[in-house]
Amino acid sequence: MSEDNRITIKDIAKETGLSIATVSRILSGKGQHNGDTVKRVLNVAEQLGYVKNTAAVDLVKRQSHVIAVIVSNTKSNFSSSIITAIENQAAANDLDVFILYAGNNDSSSQSRAIRTVIERAVKGIILVSLELNEHVKSILADTTIPSIFLSTAVKDQSFPYVTSDNYQMGYKATEFLIKKGHRSIGLIGIPQHGSISDRIRGYEQCLHDYQIPFNDKHIQIGDCLYEDGSNALTKFENKLPITAAICASDVVAIGMMNSVKDAGYKVPDDLSLISFDGTELVDYVRPAITSVTQSFYNMGIEGVNYLLNDATIKMKYLPFKIIERQSTQKLI
Amino acid sequence: MSEDNRITIKDIAKETGLSIATVSRILSGKGQHNGDTVKRVLNVAEQLGYVKNTAAVDLVKRQSHVIAVIVSNTKSNFSSSIITAIENQAAANDLDVFILYAGNNDSSSQSRAIRTVIERAVKGIILVSLELNEHVKSILADTTIPSIFLSTAVKDQSFPYVTSDNYQMGYKATEFLIKKGHRSIGLIGIPQHGSISDRIRGYEQCLHDYQIPFNDKHIQIGDCLYEDGSNALTKFENKLPITAAICASDVVAIGMMNSVKDAGYKVPDDLSLISFDGTELVDYVRPAITSVTQSFYNMGIEGVNYLLNDATIKMKYLPFKIIERQSTQKLI
């Protein structure tokens, strides 16, 4: 009875005396069939332990019903909201989701991941928080598989994306602190390049609009990492030349808060902190961190919807909001 | 030139005047071929933008070279270490990794995920932190695809697994606190059932060995969640009947610490805290949390190795160690 080989519809056909076409139709719920026959096929399939061979299905259909999500492997905890949303929205549309990791600066791991999913003729590709170099983008552009970037703006508009307006976020975060009386405001852990760096522009513009002199000593370039935050004080030569800091991510803020507290300063008394992202981490620490909270969940939803509706190329900014917690206070 | 359809080796064959067999062999580096021919094929493939159809390959080879990782979708941050390890070890063996999420108590999402990967004839399945019900386990058992559980002990030994010894961890965590003078020790957020619940047994045994009376009021069943920790004080009716607590996970400890601090208590002065896992989170908070640190990265490595070496069924415990940080202190 149990061969070494996997059970195929051929086996079911033999067992039931039907043709493989009929079995196939019944198993995939197409056409109309005698009720008894259906039951018989289903029973036999169950008994024999049949599992469909998706490779064969995908081959003949020339399309698989999976959505590939390629995520930056950097310690970015916000992606979990996005992924949850994608999972939910995909499940609602009877799609499977495969998640792959790729390095953000590692073009070989990027192209490997992308090749992997293109080779499988996935239904769509969602790239989360990933900046691709030109070569990898061209691989992606050469296929007819729709793709969309989340949490990254593709500067040359060659691909659709859904993200937050980094310039605006930078501006608003700065303005938030200014309105609390701060005039010496640090900017910590933002990358020099890529779409996130627009936050720097927003920061600068805001200072300018409020006639606050720009001081490049207050900016520390980084990579949105914990270390960028925890090293910030050292880089300031262990003094605090600022009364408030805007941190590139929640973990940057946490890192900075820890080193600052460990050095004997108080947050927010000696230093106000605001971070980008607003993941659950901001509530894990004390004082809880005021954040520029992004709509990550909705990004995931929008991403799947875009792929399904096969819309034309577009870019979209999702709203963000500043949620004040305990890490910021009015400068007295 | 550019059809709507994808380029296949057939197109390359036509273009080069070779047979598809030759093209196939050259593209997959098999057999021996004229150097010039090889170059020509490679060039044409590149020019035409050929991408292999993995569905066809998998179909004929009856095996895909991917490792599927099915992860519990519960907010468990430790899985990222495991996944990183799996990625690394898989890449070293030229295997692709697909990650799928499944609910821990959601048997339909579990079986969906498992079906999905079985249908694709993956090379192996790694289940991370997932307890499967009997039905789903039987699906898994019915295939010849090797699978292994990480960070979960399969109680009936029907599948191989690599995890930490939960009983021992429970025992050692308890002993650690006892040796610091604590006698009223809480146990917070541990599930009633499943392999993690062995920690309760270890806890009880340790108390017994040190002749400390067991008090079931000190145990709060939970699900390793932040809320289990943050609600703990309320469940204790806003008093602290204990001087130390063992928390089911880092986030449980953080949740408990926050609510305790918010209520005006001090950690570790009024309450010592120790948590299981020891992810980066324990260093994000102040006081940093003493933890029973597990070897997650190695779990990932071991998982892939098991699948590749096709070893016989086995179970394995990886070492853990207690790392003392700031959240525990001697009871005076």
Place this chain on the structure above:
DNA sequence: AATACCACTGTAAACGTTTACATTAAACAA
């Protein structure tokens, strides 16, 4: 009684690879 329709099922081609086996021609050995 002839016709049309319908429910149900079968036949066979197609999807894009891989690979065992066959073939060819050149090189070499005898």
Place this chain on the structure above:
DNA sequence: TTGTTTAATGTAAACGTTTACAGTGGTATT
């Protein structure tokens, strides 16, 4: 010369589905 080996390539079957098309027999319509 003839036979043997070898490099390079071709032929064709196979993998497990789906699906357009073609039956078949029965029922309803005229």
